[in-house]
Each structure stands twice: as structure tokens, then as C-alpha cells.
Amino acid sequence: MTEVPPLAHMPGARHDDYDAGRRRQFAVALMLAAAVGTLPFVVTDVYAQNVFILTLTYVALSQSWNILGGYCGQVSLGHAIYFGIGAYSTVLIYMKFGVTPWVGMAAGGILAAVIALILGYPCFRIAGHYYTIATIVIAEAALLLVLNWEWAGAALGLQIPYAPDSWRTFQFGRNKLPYFYFALGLALLTWILCWVIQGSRWGFWWRAVKDDALAAQSLGVSAFRSKMSASAISACLTAVIGGFYALYVSYIDPGSVMSFELSMLISLPAVLGGIGTLWGPALGAAILIPLSEITRSYISGSGRGIPLIVYGTLIVLVALARPQGLVSLWPTRQRQMRS
Amino acid sequence: MTAPLLRIRNVTCRFGGLIANNDLTLDVAAGEIVGLIGPNGAGKSTLFGVIAGAIRATEGAVMFEGRDVTAQDAAARCVSGIARTFQVVRSFDSMSVLDNVVVGALVREPATRAARRKAHAVLEFVGLAARAEAAAVDLTPPEKRRLELARALATDPKLLLLDEVLTGLTPAEAQQGAELIRSIRAQGVTVVLVEHVMEIVMPLVDRAIVLDLGRIIATGSPADVAAHPAVIAAYFGERRRA
Amino acid sequence: MTSHAVLQVLLSGVMMGLLYALIAAGLSLIFGLMDVVNFAHGEFLMVAMYAMFALVGITALDPLLLVPVVTALLFVFGCLVFSGIVRIAMRAKTNLGMVQVFATFGLGMLLQGVAQLLFTPDYRSLADSWIGGKTLSVFGLYMPVPQLVGAGVSIAAFAAMWLMIARTDFGKALEATREDSGAVALVGINKDRIFTLGWGVGAALVGLAGSIMAIFFYIHPGVGAPFALIAFVTVALGGFGSIFGALAAGILVGVVEATSALVLSPSMKSLGIYAVYLAVIFIRPRGLFGSL
Numbered sequence: 001m002t003e004v005p006p007l008a009h010m011p012g013a014r015h016d017d018y019d020a021g022r023r024r025q026f027a028v029a030l031m032l033a034a035a036v037g038t039l040p041f042v043v044t045d046v047y048a049q050n051v052f053i054l055t056l057t058y059v060a061l062s063q064s065w066n067i068l069g070g071y072c073g074q075v076s077l078g079h080a081i082y083f084g085i086g087a088y089s090t091v092l093i094y095m096k097f098g099v100t101p102w103v104g105m106a107a108g109g110i111l112a113a114v115i116a117l118i119l120g121y122p123c124f125r126i127a128g129h130y131y132t133i134a135t136i137v138i139a140e141a142a143l144l145l146v147l148n149w150e151w152a153g154a155a156l157g158l159q160i161p162y163a164p165d166s167w168r169t170f171q172f173g174r175n176k177l178p179y180f181y182f183a184l185g186l187a188l189l190t191w192i193l194c195w196v197i198q199g200s201r202w203g204f205w206w207r208a209v210k211d212d213a214l215a216a217q218s219l220g221v222s223a224f225r226s227k228m229s230a231s232a233i234s235a236c237l238t239a240v241i242g243g244f245y246a247l248y249v250s251y252i253d254p255g256s257v258m259s260f261e262l263s264m265l266i267s268l269p270a271v272l273g274g275i276g277t278l279w280g281p282a283l284g285a286a287i288l289i290p291l292s293e294i295t296r297s298y299i300s301g302s303g304r305g306i307p308l309i310v311y312g313t314l315i316v317l318v319a320l321a322r323p324q325g326l327v328s329l330w331p332t333r334q335r336q337m338r339s
Numbered sequence: 340m341t342a343p344l345l346r347i348r349n350v351t352c353r354f355g356g357l358i359a360n361n362d363l364t365l366d367v368a369a370g371e372i373v374g375l376i377g378p379n380g381a382g383k384s385t386l387f388g389v390i391a392g393a394i395r396a397t398e399g400a401v402m403f404e405g406r407d408v409t410a411q412d413a414a415a416r417c418v419s420g421i422a423r424t425f426q427v428v429r430s431f432d433s434m435s436v437l438d439n440v441v442v443g444a445l446v447r448e449p450a451t452r453a454a455r456r457k458a459h460a461v462l463e464f465v466g467l468a469a470r471a472e473a474a475a476v477d478l479t480p481p482e483k484r485r486l487e488l489a490r491a492l493a494t495d496p497k498l499l500l501l502d503e504v505l506t507g508l509t510p511a512e513a514q515q516g517a518e519l520i521r522s523i524r525a526q527g528v529t530v531v532l533v534e535h536v537m538e539i540v541m542p543l544v545d546r547a548i549v550l551d552l553g554r555i556i557a558t559g560s561p562a563d564v565a566a567h568p569a570v571i572a573a574y575f576g577e578r579r580r581a
Numbered sequence: 582m583t584s585h586a587v588l589q590v591l592l593s594g595v596m597m598g599l600l601y602a603l604i605a606a607g608l609s610l611i612f613g614l615m616d617v618v619n620f621a622h623g624e625f626l627m628v629a630m631y632a633m634f635a636l637v638g639i640t641a642l643d644p645l646l647l648v649p650v651v652t653a654l655l656f657v658f659g660c661l662v663f664s665g666i667v668r669i670a671m672r673a674k675t676n677l678g679m680v681q682v683f684a685t686f687g688l689g690m691l692l693q694g695v696a697q698l699l700f701t702p703d704y705r706s707l708a709d710s711w712i713g714g715k716t717l718s719v720f721g722l723y724m725p726v727p728q729l730v731g732a733g734v735s736i737a738a739f740a741a742m743w744l745m746i747a748r749t750d751f752g753k754a755l756e757a758t759r760e761d762s763g764a765v766a767l768v769g770i771n772k773d774r775i776f777t778l779g780w781g782v783g784a785a786l787v788g789l790a791g792s793i794m795a796i797f798f799y800i801h802p803g804v805g806a807p808f809a810l811i812a813f814v815t816v817a818l819g820g821f822g823s824i825f826g827a828l829a830a831g832i833l834v835g836v837v838e839a840t841s842a843l844v845l846s847p848s849m850k851s852l853g854i855y856a857v858y859l860a861v862i863f864i865r866p867r868g869l870f871g872s873l
Contacts, residue, residue, distance in 0.1 A: 018455070075679055122863040128678060129618045129821065130862055133813045140810065141855040148849060201445045201454070208431050208442045215429035218391060219494060220417035220446040260806070264686070271683045276433060305697025305802070308690050315687030316666060323673040323680040 022199055025278065029195070033188045040180050049176045055289040056183035057245055062269035062281035063190040064237035069267060070276035071197060072230035073210025074124070075132045078139030079266045082112040082235040084146065084258035086242030091158050091252055096151075100168050105243035112239030113232040124227040136260065143258040157253025160246075170247045179248050186241055187282070193237070194278055206230055207276065238266070268311070272318050274325020283327055288314075342405055344369040344529050345390065345498055350399030352385050352553075359385040360396070361553035367498070372520065372530045374544035374561070376537075378573055381550035383533045384426055387500050390531075391423040392416035403498070418446060422496035424487040426503050426533075432476040436467060436486055439475050443493030458493055465489045465519060481512055485519075492523065499523065501532040505539055513539045541565065549573070589722055590839045596728045598835020599735040603790040604808055605815035605827040606742065607659075607783035613759050613822030614779040617667060617681045621689035623809025624696075625784055629655050629791025630800045631696055637707055644707055644796050645730075651792035652785050659784025660777045662688065667780065668773065689805075696802040705800040727797040734793055738786060739828050746824075755779060759822065787812075807851075811838075814858045833857070 036056075040049055061083070068074050089108030094101040123134055147155050165172045172178050197203040205226050208216035213223040246252045256262075269288050274280025288311070295307040322328055343366035352360035359382045367373050375383050388394030390401060392413035400409045408416055422443075431439045440458035441451070448454040462468045465485045470478065478486060484504050491499060501520070505513045517539050524530055534540040541547070541561040549557040549564055551573040557564050564570055608622050619625070632651045637644055670684040671677070715726040746752035758765050758775040765772055798804065815834050819826025834854050841853025 069679075075682060122859075126862055126866045129612075130817055130866065132618075132682065133817050134859065134862055136810065137814060137855045137858050141852055141859075144849055144852050144855075148846075199451060201449060201451055204438065204442050204445055204451070204454075207434060207438075211431040211433050212429045214393065214413075215425065215431065216442065217413040218393065218417060218423050218425070219443045219490060220414050221442065222414045260810075268683075271679065275679060304702060305694040308694030308697065310694075312687045312689070312691030312694055316684055316691065317687075319673075319680050319684035319687060320666065320669045323670075323677075 022195075025195060026192075029188065029191055033184060036184060037181070040177055046176065049180060051290055051293045053176065053180050053183050053248065054293065055285055056180070056187045057241060057248075058265070058269060058285040058289050059282045060183065060186040060190045060241050061238060061266045062273075062285050063187070063194055064234050064241065065266050066270045066275065066281045067194065067197065067237070068227075068230045068234035070270055070274075070280070071194075071203060071210065072206040072227055073276075074227055074231065075267070076135040076231075076234075077132055077260070077263050077267060078135030078137070079234075079238055080258045080260065080262040081139040081142045082116065082238040083242035083245070083262060083266070084142065084254070085112045085115065086239030087246035087252045087257040088146065088152055088158075089239070090243035091160060091246050092152060094169070095158060095160065101170050101243065101247055102168075105240050108239040108243045109236040113236040116231045116235035117228055120228045120231045124224055124231075136263070139258065139263055140260065143254050143260075146254045146258060153253065155253065155255075157251060157256075160250040171250075179244075182244060183248075186244060190237055191278075191282065193233075198278060202226070202229065210276065268315060270325075272315065272326060274327035277325060277327045279330075280325045280327040284325070287326070343367055344404060345531075346400075346402040347386075347390070348400045348402065350386070350389055350396045350401065352382070352389060352394065353397040358553050360389065363399070363550075363553075363555060365548055365555060365558070367529060367531060369497070369529050370524065370527070371546060372524050372532070372544045374540050374547040375531060375533045375550065376535070376540065376547055376564075377550035377556075380552070381573075382553040383550055384502060386550070387423060387502055387531075387533065390498075391421055391500055393423075417494055417496075420495075420497035421500065422491035422494045422498070423500035424484070424491050424502050424504055428480070428483045428487050430475040430478070430483055430486055432474075434475055435471070436473050436475050436478065437462065437471040439486055440489050440493045443490040446494040458489075461489045461493045464522075465492070466515075481508055484508075484516075488519070492528075496528060498529045498531065501530060503533055503535065505532075505534055505536050510539075517543045537565075585721060586843075590843050591836060592722055592724065593728075594836035594839030595832055596724065596732040596835070597839065598832040599732040599828075600728070600790055600794065600831075601808075601811055601815050601834050602828045602831025603731075603735040603738055604787050605812040605819070605831055606739065606824050607786035608812050609816045609819065609822060609824050609827040610755075610786070611780060611783040612816065613824070614755065615671070615762065615776055617671070618685070618813075618821075619783070620682055620686040620809075621662075621692060622787060622812055623805025623807075624689040624692040625655065625658070625787045625805070626791040626794070626808055627696060627800075627802065627805035628658065628692060629788040630795040630798070630804060631700060632788075633792045633795040634700075634705055634707060634800050644792070648734075648789065648792045652789045655788025655791070656781040656785035658788075660781040662784070663777045663780035668776070693802045693805075700802070702802055707795055707800075725797065727793070731790070731793045734789060738789055739825070742786075742824055751778070811851075811854065814854055818858055818861055 039052055043049065065076070065079055068076055086105065086108035089111055090101045090104035093099050093104035093107060119138060123131055126134060146152060152158065160171070163169050163171045165175065167178070197206070205216065205221045208219065208221055209223045209226045217223055242257060246257065269284030270281040271284065272288060273282065273284030291310065292307055295310055318326060345367040347363055347365045350360050350363045351358065363386065375386065377383055385394060389396045392411055392415065396409070400407055402408065403419060403421060408419060411419065431442065437455065437458055440461055441454045444454040444457040444461070445451070448457050459468065459471065462471050465488055467482065467485050467489060470482060475486060488501070488504060505516045508516060513536060520530055520532070520543060532540070532544070544561060546559065547561050547564040548555060549567070549570050556569045556573060557567040604626060608619055611617060611619055629651055632654055633644055633647060636647045636650060640647070666684060666688060667681065670681045673680040717724045717726055717729060746756060754765070754770050754775055757768070757770060758772060762772050765775070811834060815830045816827055818834065819830030837853045837857050838850050842850035845852060
């Protein structure tokens with residue numbers, strides 16, 4: 001009906017604006033990554049470096065979660081299952097078969113994607129709260145199963161045996177730098193993925209499905225396919241990060257890599273920073289994780305419970321006052337670019 | 340004579356004990372503007388849902404461009420060339436006006452850049468170009484209706500189903516809306532619209548189909564239909580109940 | 582496995598199930614009323630248990646006597662939570678579903694933190710009640726009296742709910758608001774007031790459960806979480822919004838859990854419930870009795 005007018009006839013300014021905005025976002029991300037990359041040389045305190053690594057890990061995790069939850073609108077509160085799949089695949093393949101953990105990480109990612117698709121088939125026919133609760137139930141069931149799985153260590157978990165520093169086994173005794181840069185790489189990779197999605201047709205489709213699945217379908221968007229692809233990608237990334245985490249901490253057990261608390265921690269940064277936005281999850285993680293580490297270490301004993309109180313209050317305040325997330329406090333220019 | 344664009348054959352829609360559409364058969368020719376009218380509860384929106392693929396008819400067939408599309412879901416029908424608006428506006432509230440239309444444009448223009456240009460063009464066509472960067476949620480109700488229309492148009496439909504797009508507008512706005520619908524038809528799109536505002540609709544449509552309680556009770560030119568005794572009974576009866 | 586053992590398992594399951602149903606009823610009521618899932622529901626239970634603990638410590642009265650007091654306290658608490666937090670959360674223009682999930686979840690975290698701060702994470706238990714530690718034996722089937730009382734109270738509460746909804750004006754207002762909260766203003770019903778009271782009643786129901794459970798469960802800040810999940814599963818199984826669906830589902834959940842503990846192992850008892858939930862939801866996406 002309405003033909004696409006040749007570019008020359010269109011008010012070009014707006015499109016150049018949009019493309020320039022996109023390029024600017026990318027440039028900002030690269031600069032931020034470069035800046036963060038210099039941190040280990042500025043801050044050499046090992047404890048602080050650990051906080052950085054954890055923060056970067058959660059930046060990557062929350063961005064991965066955001067692909068399904070923020071862009072596609074499917075609130076999964078059971079993402080720990082994918083994290084656990086990644087962690088366990090990596091450790092098991094390495095410890096039981098002697099294969100380099102890089103293979104384990106990749107295998108974990110693929111396995112998680114496959115399981116996400118299998119679970120998605122029935123799950124995505126369910127709407128809203130039923131779906132969210134189903135994700136919690138599935139994750140809890142998986143936790144229970146692994147807790148009773150002797151071969152995988154059951155409740156005692158698995159300890160990666162000490163090995164000399166090597167990239168092949170991704171084991172480094174004292175040097176945190178390889179882990180730091182890998183985590184930074186994961187954070188950047190997931191950001192780039194989100195950035196690509198935002199500009200692509202999948203991004204439009206998924207956000208349409210999130211806002212109104214019925215209307216999206218009337219415009220030719222397959223809600224089911226959107227949810228399935230978003231879910232598979234999100235699961236795969238989460239698993240790979242889980243594998244990395246397992247190698248970093250060298251010890252995993254169901255309670256630490258498959259728990260509901262973990263699922264919540266994965267989703268909270270996006271909520272705090274801004275669900276469905278490009279910078280929101282990273283912002284949220286950058287605030288929540290250091291905060292939790294600081295409160296955990298400086299306030300102990302009778303102050304127990306303070307971290308929970310702080311988190312809880314923060315979440316409530318943000319949910320009430322700024323449901324679009326903290327990222328919406330940034331001046332308009334940035335926000336226009338988010339869609 | 341060319342085959343009709345849309346053929347509805349013996350469509351029945353049952354929801355539990357309620358029969359919303361009862362053995363409906365009708366044709367729509369390419370290039371027509373057809374009005375679907377009738378009292379509340381007549382089954383108009385259900386029929387729209389059946390044509391658009393959002394509702395699965397209990398019995399009967401829907402043929403579009405000579406092909407049986409009964410088995411196609413809503414998304415597939417959109418790709419086939421059937422687009423619709425919703426009675427209660429369903430905009431994508433987290434997105435801008437432009438992005439809303441882009442979602443529709445992506446059906447024919449898979450590349451986002453071309454889709455954005457097309458979306459701009461469609462917004463110009465419906466008169467919303469000035470609001471392109473605004474958040475969809477900030478639009479006034481009449482603007483939201485036009486956005487819904489623009490979104491559906493962006494899919495390059497051959498058949499456009501408009502569900503009460505003119506209801507609740509001021510007479511001046513409604514006239515503008517009617518003009519817009521005429522220009523849409525001039526572009527080669529067939530339009531079927533559900534409306535209540537008789538003064539606007541009757542001059543606009545080529546043909547009117549009247550539904551009551553799930554059945555077609557009259558079809559023909561607006562003048563013929565308005566004078567039809569069954570139609571008058573249906574409307575006066577409804578007014579008496581109200 | 583003797584039929585006697587089976588009966589015992591069924592009985593224990595039903596008694597626990599009735600308690601689950603009571604916990605779930607409040608959740609279902611709130612959801613049916615305003616489409617909000619209270620992710621702090623487990624913490625409401627915990628608050629009730631700690632309230633009982635504190636009151637028993639202060640007054641040295643038998644916990645049974647304090648049950649109505651705790652229930653009333655939770656009623657007030659529920660009203661406050663709605664007016665202070667949920668009402669504001671519901672005003673969000675975008676992502677409404679997620680906002681209320683996280684607002685209530687944040688509240689839950691906050692409550693857990695406060696409990697940890699005030700009472701430390703140590704496990705607590707109540708000094709003995711008149712009913713504590715006693716067990717009835719009927720035809721060789723054992724029924725611990727506290728659980729029996731809990732089951733009885735649950736039945737009574739559901740009966741009271743039925744009466745309230747069917748007979749009282751408030752009950753009818755509740756139903757009307759449930760069906761069309763936008764329209765009730767036209768008949769003089771103050772939607773906000775009904776919502777507030779609805780939260781109060783919902784909280785009172787879980788408060789009732791918690792106050793009795795405090796007699797025979799250990800109390801600690803995280804006690805709410807497993808019950809919350811069971812409550813969610815129960816509500817979803819029975820259909821969001823159906824209070825009596827919660828009753829049926831609760832009993833089902835209790836029995837399935839008890840059976841799983843026997844057939845699989847006590848540590849895997851929840852697996853049975855999860856499997857049932859998933860099976861039901863995949864087949865009937867609206868739950869067993871849900872209409873929403």
C-alpha cells in the first residue's frame with residue numbers, strides 16, 4: 001500500500017539521529033569497558049577485585065535475564081536452574097571425564113538452551129503469574145533432584161581439585177586478573193547482544209509480545225516463537241556464566257548455584273535498574289552487588305539482617321517510585337535511545 | 340466477475356452455551372467498504388475475531404483470496420494480508436509511537452531501517468507524524484485509535500478490519516476519520532468496519548451487513564438496510580431494553 | 582505397606598493440607614480481588630509466628646488464647662501493607678505485573694531482615710501450650726492435637742469465609758469488587774476500602790494459620806519461604822481467585838506431600854507437589870477451578 005519512499009525523500013534528520021544514537025551507545029559501552037578494564041591496576045586489593053568480579057558476573061547475568069524478562073516480558077524467577085546446569089556441566093565434564101572446562105561451559109550453554117526449549121513448550125502456553133510460579137517450581141524441583149544426585153556430589157557438592165595455573169583448565173591460584181577480564185568479557189558480550197537485539201526485528205517483536213501479546217499476534221508476530229527464542233538465548237548465556245562462576249570459586253553445591261535466592265539475585269538488578277532497558281541491568285548490578293558485599297562484611301553479629309533490610313527497602317522504593325527503574329533518572333537523551 | 344476477496348462460509352461460533360455467530364455466510368469483494376452493524380451482543384466482534392484468526396470458529400470456513408485460511412492463526416493471517424484494529428485500543432505502551440508502527444511494518448520490511456522509514460510514511464499518511472517520538476502511552480484516545488490504525492496499515496493489508504475506530508470521536512474528528520478510511524480504500528485496501536455512529540457510517544460504506552443475535556438479518560445498500568423492517572425492530576427493540 | 586499405614590499417611594496429609602489451604606486462602610483472596618500476587622505471603626506467616634512468640638513471652642498466656650489476638654494483629658498489618666505499599670504499586674503505568682511482584686518481594690525481604698535483626702536467625706519454639714505435645718489416638722491412628730486443632734480451625738475459617746461471602750454485605754461487596762472493580766463505585770462501594778479490608782482478611786487468614794503453627798513448628802526468619810511456595814502452588818492449582826479451590830487444592834497438596842515422603846523419601850516430599858502442579862497447569866492452564 002504505502003510504498004517505502006526512497007531515502008532522499010524522507011526527513012533524513014530523524015534517521016541519522018537514530019543511527020548516530022545507536023553508534024554512540026556502542027561507543028559508550030566500549031569506553032566503559034576499557035575504563036573498567038584498568039581497574040585491577042588501580043585497585044590491587046584482592047578483596048576489592050573479588051567484588052569487581054562478582055559485580056561483573058551479575059552484570060552479565062542480569063543482562064541475560066533481561067533478554068527474556070525485560071525484552072520478552074516473561075518473568076522467570078527460576079533462572080538458577082540454568083546457572084546450575086552451566087556450573088554442574090562444566091565441573092562434572094572436567095572432573096569426571098578430564099575434558100577441559102571450556103568444553104564444559106559450551107556444553108552447559110547448549111544443554112541449558114535445549115532444556116529451556118523443552119520447558120518452554122508447555123510453559124509458554126501459560127500466562128502471567130502461573131508462568132512465574134511454574135519457573136520457581138521447576139527450579140526448586142531441579143534443586144531437589146541435584147541434592148539427591150550422588151554422582152554429582154549431592155548435598156556436599158563438588159570441589160575442583162587444586163591444579164597449577166593454566167588457561168586450559170582455567171584455574172589460577174592467586175592471580176585474579178584472568179577471571180576479571182573474562183567476567184568483563186562476558187559482561188560486554190551480553191551487553192552487545194542486548195544492543196543488537198534492541199536494534200533488530202527480534203527486539204521489536206519481543207517487546208511487542210511483552211506489552212500486548214494479542215496485539216503483537218495481530219501484527220504477524222508469533223508470540224510463541226518469540227518467547228522460545230528469547231528463553232533459549234537467555235538460558236544459554238546464564239549457563240555459560242554459571243560455568244565461569246564454578247571455575248572461579250572452585251566449589252559448587254546445589255545451595256549456592258541452584259537456589260531460589262540466586263534466581264532472585266539474578267532478576268533484581270534488572271528490576272532496580274530498569275527492566276527492558278539497555279543500561280538498567282548493569283546499573284542495578286553495579287549498585288546491588290557492591291552494596292551487598294559491603295554490608296555483609298562491615299555489619300555482622302547483631303546487625304545481621306541489615307543487608308536484607310537494605311535490599312528489601314531499595315527494591316520496594318524503586319518498584320513504587322520508579323517502576324521503570326533507576327535508569328529513567330538519566331536525562332531524556334539517553335532514554336529516547338532506549339527504544 | 341472476479342472472485343470475492345473474503346468468503347465466510349457457514350461460520351458458527353459457540354462459547355459454551357452461547358452461540359455468538361450462527362451459521363454466517365457472507366462475501367466481501369475487493370475494494371469495497373463494508374459496514375458491519377447491529378445491536379450490542381450481535382456477534383460483530385466475534386466475527387472479526389474469526390476473520391482475523393484470533394478466534395477459532397466452532398464450525399465453518401474462512402476463505403481469503405481463494406485460499407482456505409481457516410487453519411491459520413492470527414499471526415499467519417496478518418502475513419496473508421488481513422489486518423485489524425481492536426475495539427479497546429491495545430498499544431505497546433513501553434514503546435514510542437514510531438516503534439509501535441515499526442512492529443507492523445516489519446511484516447513486509449524485515450530490515451529495521453526500511454521498516455522505520457515505512458513506519459514514518461504511514462504515520463504521515465494518518466496524520467500522526469508529529470507525534471512519532473512520543474511515548475505511545477502519552478497519546479490522547481483519538482490519537483491512540485489512529486496509532487492502532489497506522490500500525491495495522493503498516494502491515495500492507497489487503498483486508499483491513501476496523502473495530503469501532505470512529506466511536507467516541509467528535510463529529511469533526513469522525514469526519515476526518517471517514518475521509519482517512521476513504522483514502523485507505525483509494526490505496527487499494529478493502530475495508531470492513533464495525534460501527535455504531537450511523538450518520539458517519541452510512542454515507543461511508545458501499546454495503547451494510549446487519550447482525551443480530553448471531554445471525555445476518557439484512558444485507559444491501561445503506562438505504563435499503565436502514566429501511567428494512569427486521570433491522571428497525573432489532574434497533575428499536577434494543578433501545579427499548581436500554 | 583499396610584492399609585493402616587496408608588490411612589495414617591492420608592490422615593496426616595489431610596491435616597497438613599487443611600493448614601496449607603488456610604495459608605493459601607488469603608493469597609487467593611487477594612489475587613482474586615485485585616490481580617496482585619503477594620510475594621511476601623510467606624513472610625506474613627513468619628510475622629504471625631513471631632508475633633505469637635513475642636506475645637507468649639510477654640504475657641505468659643497459653644498460645645491458644647493469643648490466637649485471636651495475633652489474627653487481629655495480622656488483619657491490621659495486612660491493611661497497612663495495602664495502604665502503604667500495594668496501593669501505590671498498583672498505580673504504575675508500565676510493567677504493572679512486575680512492579681507488584683517485586684514490590685511485594687522487596688517487602689518480604691525487608692520483613693525477613695527485620696526478623697533477623699530483632700530475633701536473630703536462631704530457631705525458636707514456644708513454651709508448651711495446653712494442646713502442645715498431646716496426641717489423640719483413634720483406631721490406632723495418631724493425630725497430634727496441635728495439628729488437629731489447626732485442621733479444625735482451618736475448616737471453621739473456610740466455613741466462616743463462605744458465610745461471610747454469601748451472607749454479609751461486606752462479602753457481597755468483596756465479590757462485586759472481584760468481578761468488576763471499576764464499576765463498583767457506581768453502586769457506592771469504595772474500591773480502595775474493599776481492597777484494604779481484603780488485604781486485611783487475607784493477612785488475617787494466614788495469621789490464623791501462623792499463630793497455630795507456632796505451637797508446633799520451629800520459628801525462624803526463613804520459615805515462611807517453603808510455605809509460601811506451597812501456598813503459591815496450592816493457589817495456582819486451585820485456580821487463582823478461587824478460595825474454595827484453595828481448600829480442595831490444599832488438601833490435595835497435603836496428601837501428595839505425605840505420600841511422596843513415604844514413597845520417595847522425606848527429603849524429596851516436595852517433588853510430588855511440584856510434579857502435580859506442573860502436570861495440572863500444563864493441562865489446564867487456569868488451574869483446577871480457576872476462572873481468571
